Amino acid sequence: MEANGTGIDGIKRYLMKEGINPSYQRLKIFEYLQNHRVHPTVDIIYNDLCKHIPTLSKTTIYNTLNLFEQRDIIKSLSIEKNELRYECDLRPHAHFKCKSCGNIFDIWQEFPRMIQQTVDGHRVTEQQLYLKGVCKNCSQDL
Amino acid sequence: MEANGTGIDGIKRYLMKEGINPSYQRLKIFEYLQNHRVHPTVDIIYNDLCKHIPTLSKTTIYNTLNLFEQRDIIKSLSIEKNELRYECDLRPHAHFKCKSCGNIFDIWQEFPRMIQQTVDGHRVTEQQLYLKGVCKNCSQDL
């Protein structure tokens, strides 16, 4: 299930349906993820949002993202060492990270469907496919 | 290419062939990775190795693993947030992390071959497939 409806009101309904109290900060953080599909870090979210919410703290962003992830309305990516990135698109897809410009792209084609319910006898519930290389923009710059 | 030959001498030849000065610490760290295929963290390697090499420091382990990775004789895994794990098996395979016991298993079957040279126009040079769930040992304990 994903957030739908228009703007803040749709997000508010979505959070309430998921049992999450829709505080101002939580609404704005979720809205930010909806409008910025570049898989931002906490730092990026903070630096952008605190322009409009001067009292915002990073602690609140950490708390909120952890809450959202526990409630399965966002996902975190550990595609790069030592930094977490976030997205609110829950549909299964892969990610490509350009080693030149650092951008992360969603990859919808060729994503292998959940291999099996079980692999080697282990029950699989999540999968992440991370691709790395040089993106098309950086390739033509060379 | 992988390390072969017997024990320390094989590793020494391998490092030298790769242009890496085979110091005692480097030999022992590579040997540790060869003998402990559980994808250990720096901390695990340190705690085990410093029993036999009391003067060993974590800095040396970080330096050495970074050197090995730059020279492409080991790989790092960021399957879990905020911690890197290491392995010396360079053959393409996937990884399964059990959310119950925390163990990481190599998955050799069903690993999708490098999808394409390019995806969405981006040139792919690396891929990692991370699976998560409950391993067979933990499943039967329930």
Added chain:
DNA sequence: GTATCTGCAAAACATTTGCAATTCT
């Protein structure tokens, strides 16, 4: 008025860096 939420400051970790001491040849 009571629960919850926020945000500051400090703590907790993982990793990197600067540099002096050590080792190897």
Added chain:
DNA sequence: AGAATTGCAAATGTTTTGCAGATAC
């Protein structure tokens, strides 16, 4: 001796925790 390596201490960067004040119903 000279070059490379090691390891201590300090710095860096990210995330978590404790708690007091603010907010919401």
